[in-house]
Amino acid sequence: MAAVRNPPWTWIAPAAGWVALAGAWYGGLGGNAYALVLAAVLVAGVIAAVHHAEVIAHRVGEPFGTLVLALAVTVIEVALIVSLMIEGGPAAAALARDTILAAVMIILNGIVGVCLLVGGVHHREQAFDTRGVSSALAVLATLSVVTLILPNFTTSTAGPTYAPGQLINIAAVSLVLYLLFVFVQTVRHREYFLPDDAAQADDHVPAPRPSGRTTLASLALLLVALGAVVLLGKGLTPTLEQLLQAAGAPRAVVGILIAGIVLAPESVAAYRAARANRLQSSLNLALGSALASIALTIPAVAVVSLVAGWPLILGLEAKSMVLLGLSLVVATLALSTGRTTVLQGAVHLVILVVYLVTTLIP
16 A cells, blocks of 8 residues: 655645745735735645645544644634734734634634535535534534623623623633533544544545654644745735725724635635535534634733733624624534535525625625
């Protein structure tokens, strides 16, 4: 059986991203033409990151493989949000809220919706273990409410913010709840998150496992690729903001763009898994990413806010609360039976379209 190796393009793409960044930082290269170059190498970096994440996932098995990608991407997302908060100061008080909301909406309605739709088109009906999915949705609903909705109804401070003591408590609770979920997912009840190999035997033939050396190389290249993707995204942010201002788009669109860039590797990986009739892996990756996005971002931005003395706006507007609540309810109903069709995917995608349209046109 031939050994699994990383093809040359999987390390050339991340290297090209860092070379392009060096050109922007030290060569004084800029303008719209060079922005197109940065965008091109960003896409290449995303594709490379997906490849290396899949190599690692195949080596360590479920659910650890999807957890590796979710954590890696979320750590990079947190670093990007924190750096933009520090750069923007008090004016970026709502950036974390907008990015978290965008991440949850894109994951719940975009990634999950596409996976259910594609899986239904190719396999008519797909099955998964409801125990793991319902556990993830319960944690996600709790974190979403206490971080994005409850601040609107507290009275210690004016506006959609938490008092310092409340913010510390919410940050600690979010982190503890996420760590408990990871313990349940990987140790206590790992079987809840494992794919049903018997049901997928006809559609998914296991490939040879990569060697330890190849896996370590992929881990290193994954971090290199993700770092390049985030820094490229940050480098493109000023150009995107100028375009948004010229178009008269609201500032919340910046959060959607950040979430979209950061979630691109996970989106492609989840899509591939769903098309290969591995919906359990897709849902593990999608819901795990949504949980990590909230639970790891809130403590980080809370620390920045408290140390710098800047306000941190977390409470959503009424329109966003309605759409978030609708997304959670529909996800709970759509994923409650353990079997899905194209209908559930279409419903989620409709909610995503409504969210995007109402963000662009408030």
